[in-house]
Amino acid sequence: MxxxxxxxxxxxxxxxxxxxxxxxxxxxxxxxxxxxxxxxxxxxxxxxxxxxxxxxxLPEVTKAVAEQAGRIIHSSTLYLNRPMVEMAERIATLSGIPDARVFFTTSGTEANDTALLLATAYRRSNQILAMRNSYHGRSFSTVSITGNQAWSPTSLSPLQTLYVHGGVRSRGPYAELSDERFIRACVADLEDLLGHTRRPAALIAEPVQGVGGFTSPPDGLFAAFREVLDRHGVLWISDEVQTGWGRTGDHFWGWQAHAEHGPPDILTFAKGIGNGMSVGGVVTRAEVMNCLDANSISTFGGSPITMAASLANLSYLLEHxxxxxxxxxxxxxxxxxxxxxxxxxxxxxxxxxxxxxxxxxxxxxxxxxxxxxxxxxxxxxxxxxxxxxxxxxxxxxxxxxxxxxxxxxxxxxxxxxxxxxxxxxxx
Structure with a gap:
């Protein structure tokens, strides 16, 4: 040792x-x-x-960090922050969400925690639907919606969580079905679940489950879920902490493999966009983002130095x-x-x-x-x-x-x- x-x-x-x-x-x-x-x-x-x-x-990112550090490292969201506004403008456009608003955090955990705050406040419900085998972070609220037992250390929770089939294609009761029948079975499970619950706030799902072992449903599952969720007024949160920014190759966002009915109501991101700097965030339409009736900030979310890194990293990613x-x-x-x-x-x-x-x-x-x-x-x-x-x-x-x-x-x-x-x- x-x-x-x-x-x-x-x-x-x-x-x-x-x-x-x-x-x-x-x-x-x-x-x-x-x-x-x-x-x-x-x-x-x-x-x-x-x-x-x-x-x-990456030289472009390290240069941007060094130059910004030489000017000012932190100022807080109480002052106008040009790099944060520029990054928010780019993400709002890339998200595909209409009338998008962006709130920056320091991690994926904090981003998902914020998404849960927004969804439960908007829907006035503490009930959340999540996927089995999922992982959404290490805070008290996010471990309570994490379906992977190895990463959920307590059964105490501020939320009532109900778990849905579909995140793992090759294991479980529907594994032997064709893709089409798999989707139908998972949708039927969701319909049945909603018939026994009171006013859920949202379904949160990773398009590809990260900690769960890079498992994913057939393309189109969440589009089929969306039809059911919309009928019940339930929001869809797409956790893009690991799948965002083009990592899956076929799409810029993981949700786009399920895009028949458009973008999610809420999108969360983190990890790779800062290329090592501590960056996370939430994107949603103004109606949902502005539903809070109290003050809220993130002390370090959207800091000038992390936004400078993210802007340089995003530019490099798109240009190359x-x-x-x-x-x-x-x-x-x-x-x-x-x-x-x-x-x-x-x-x-x-x-x-x-x-x-x-x-x-x-x-x-x-x-x-x-x-x-x-x-x-x-x-x-x-x-x-x-x-x-x-x-x-x-x-x-x-x-x-x-x-x-x-x-x-x-x-x-x-x-x-x-x-x-x-x-x-x-x-």
Whole structure:
């Protein structure tokens, strides 16, 4: 155990997990690579939990941060903030939400917490519909709508939460159905649930479940849900903390795979837009955003320095068509991974879209999740120079792959080869 690890254990909560038997201290990064305190270089396939969305040490972002820091770092929302207004204007347009208003926070947790505040105040209801296997943050309100038990440490809640089928396509009672019948069954479940509840405020859903192991329903499920929700006056909150900004390749927002009836009522975002800076936010139409009848601010949300980083990062992402790169390189990577894992009895499924890919591991010959295998592959991949994530609703048995969106074809091939060796070594 290193001295820094010992010091960490002496002052940190037991539930503050660290990856690896011998945890890493990352000291610097560049592009898609990072280095540890011992000088080892790694290809980063997890991007700081999908937060380093564009690249490590992207010059355009670091320059914007340095220049803004030289002027003023913080002023609060009590004063006009030009970078915040400029960023809000761009996000309002990109969101697709009519008459959009934007409120900035410091994280995805705070963004989802704000969305819940708005929805419950607007609908005058503390009842929330959420998806099974979901994850929406670590605050008291967001853990209470998180359907992934491993990340929901208390049953106490300010909200009454009811869980809906549909977030996991390949497990559960509807897994064997065709996509069309799967959607019909989930809609029937939602209809039945609404018949036994009183005035829900909203349904919150990740278009692709992140912590849940990069699972997703068939395209069109949330459009079908929307028809039911609209009839009951229930808002739809799309949690785009992990799926936003083009990561899924096919779409700029995850909700657009379910776009038959237009954008969600409320959209939340965070993580990658700051490329490592602490940025989150909520977008909704003015009627919903302005429903609060008391003062509210975020002390650090929308600070000049985080907005400068986000503006530079968003400009780079759009000018270099990183959504297109996620589609092209991500498509190649997922097919390569399916190829190298095809003969492995421990791999149940390789799934995902764009640069958001999950590999679910099970005990060979069974459908039983194998978190020990996932931990072993993580260690073996690290030894080979590759950093991965893990998650899943079945005891963290899913390898999570989400590199920066500038990933090259050569790096995708390199990562797939290291992962193939890691699966073999761990097996």
């Amino acid at each position: 290193t001295g820094l690890h010992e010091r960490h254990l002496a002052v940190s909560p037991e539930w503050l997990a660290l990856y690896y038997r011998h945890p890493l201290e990352l000291t610097h990064g560049e592009g898609r690579h990072v280095w540890d305190a011992d000088g080892n270089r790694y290809l980063d396939f997890f991007g700081g939990i999908l937060t380093t969305m564009t690249a490590h040490a 068509d990183l959504q297109g790169n996620a589609r092209r390189v991500g498509g190649l990577l997922i097919e390569r991974l399916r190829g190298v894992t095809a003969a492995s009895p421990a791999v149940r499924e390789v799934r995902g879209r764009g640069l958001m890919i999950g590999i679910e591991l099970v005990k060979p010959g069974t459908d039983e999740a194998d978190p020990d295998a996932a931990a072993a592959v993580l260690e073996a991949a690290r030894a080979g120079g590759l950093l991965l994530g893990k998650g899943g609703g079945h005891n963290t048995s899913v390898l999570r792959i989400a590199p920066p969106l500038t990933l090259t074809v050569a790096e995708a091939e390199e990562g797939a080869a290291i992962l193939a060796d890691a699966l073999h070594a761990a097996g």
